[in-house]
Amino acid sequence: MIPIVKVAMPAKSALMPALEEVLYSGMIAEGEAVYRFESEFNQKFGLKHSLAMSSGTGALHAALTLAGVGPGDEVISTPMTAEPTNTSILYNGATVVWADLDPLSGNMCPESVRQCITSRTKAILCVHYAGYPVRLAELKRLADECGIALIEDCAHALGARYQGRPIGTIGHYGIYSFQAIKHMTTVDGGLLTLSDESQLQAAKKFRWFGMLKGVPRTEVDITSVGYKYNMNNVSATIGLVQLQNISAVLDRHIENGQYFDAQFESIAGVDFARCDAAARPSYWIYTLLCDDSASVEKALNAAGIAASKLHRPNSLHTIFADSRRELPGLDTFYKRLLHIPCGWWVSDEDRARIVEVIRKG
Ligand SMILES: Cc1ncc(COP(=O)(O)O)c(C=O)c1O
Numbered sequence: 092m093i094p095i096v097k098v099a100m101p102a103k104s105a106l107m108p109a110l111e112e113v114l115y116s117g118m119i120a121e122g123e124a125v126y127r128f129e130s131e132f133n134q135k136f137g138l139k140h141s142l143a144m145s146s147g148t149g150a151l152h153a154a155l156t157l158a159g160v161g162p163g164d165e166v167i168s169t170p171m172t173a174e175p176t177n178t179s180i181l182y183n184g185a186t187v188v189w190a191d192l193d194p195l196s197g198n199m200c201p202e203s204v205r206q207c208i209t210s211r212t213k214a215i216l217c218v219h220y221a222g223y224p225v226r227l228a229e230l231k232r233l234a235d236e237c238g239i240a241l242i243e244d245c246a247h248a249l250g251a252r253y254q255g256r257p258i259g260t261i262g263h264y265g266i267y268s269f270q271a272i273k274h275m276t277t278v279d280g281g282l283l284t285l286s287d288e289s290q291l292q293a294a295k296k297f298r299w300f301g302m303l304k305g306v307p308r309t310e311v312d313i314t315s316v317g318y319k320y321n322m323n324n325v326s327a328t329i330g331l332v333q334l335q336n337i338s339a340v341l342d343r344h345i346e347n348g349q350y351f352d353a354q355f356e357s358i359a360g361v362d363f364a365r366c367d368a369a370a371r372p373s374y375w376i377y378t379l380l381c382d383d384s385a386s387v388e389k390a391l392n393a394a395g396i397a398a399s400k401l402h403r404p405n406s407l408h409t410i411f412a413d414s415r416r417e418l419p420g421l422d423t424f425y426k427r428l429l430h431i432p433c434g435w436w437v438s439d440e441d442r443a444r445i446v447e448v449i450r451k452g
Pocket residue numbers: 145146147148149172173175176218244246247267268269270280281
């Protein structure tokens with residue numbers, strides 16, 4: 092079976108010596124490797140102020156907290172994502188307000204976001220779903236106009252760009268995930284990036300129990316709640332080795348994605364996710380849109396090719412029952428949605444076979 096997602100580990104010859112060194116260094120908690128990873132990740136992906144975290148979820152919690160989201164506030168979000176995007180909004184006692192989707196892209200629709208804004212709105216949390224950038228320019232304009240924060244959940248979209256800029260740099264906050272099956276994994280891990288340098292100190296405290304590293308434990312004074320969200324040197328070492336080869340991994344996702352876009356242009360009954368012209372997706376998974384997604388899924392699975400919708404619209408979960416509303420864009424998108432593999436593991440022969448099955452099916 093060609094899987095939709097796959098763990099990307101560096102070659103043993105590159106990873107094992109680095110891992111052995113850090114594991115027996117006596118310095119396995121947060122330290123120099125973490126800070127080097129932050130600096131090299133910033134450099135590679137054009138970010139400025141970033142903190143490595145234990146997970147993307149921790150980074151989301153930090154972004155929402157730094158944006159001032161608290162009890163009674165509303166956060167406008169998308170139902171088409173992995174659940175942590177939205178469960179993290181509940182951590183601070185805020186309410187999720189669902190923006191509807193653009194059914195052509197699967198991303199939140201800026202016109203719908205505008206309609207959701209109230210005096211209680213504190214932030215817009217957008218997701219570059221499946222690796223396809225949202226209409227960032229419009230969302231940023233809206234956020235600035237209303238004096239609210241724009242948080243970019245970039246967990247699916249490492250390497251994607253918008254208006255020539257790396258995603259995660261247009262919103263006020265960006266988060267990444269290095270969980271097992273993302274473009275890049277550190278086994279588990281995440282990263283928070285900030286546009287406002289003056290929030291770095293507060294973010295560092297939030298990441299580590301409310302304390303700052305380097306201040307003697309006998310002198311430290313905790314003034315705000317912090318968590319155990321820091322990355323450790325072992326994960327950071329994996330991340331540093333991953334960065335050496337990440338361009339090749341991302342390039343192959345993008346190459347396969349663009350190949351599929353070109354092929355599916357001419358197959359009746361089949362379309363694919365379309366972003367605005369300023370977006371350059373990084374195709375974590377490929378988003379096919381079919382008139383009869385169930386039949387295409389069956390045909391692909393029978394041919395040994397994994398294909399599925401992968402996520403459940405988060406708005407269907409009982410925990411979000413109070414936020415329920417009509418979302419016709421989501422309904423249209425979800426009915427037609429089928430994810431197919433397009434990552435680094437999909438060879439030229441594999442992708443030709445995937446197209447052939449869809450053409451016949
Ligand atoms: C869109 C999205 N946001 C956030 C997360 C949370 O990341 P993590 O698993 O690193 O906590 C994930 C991954 O599971 C995700 O897919």
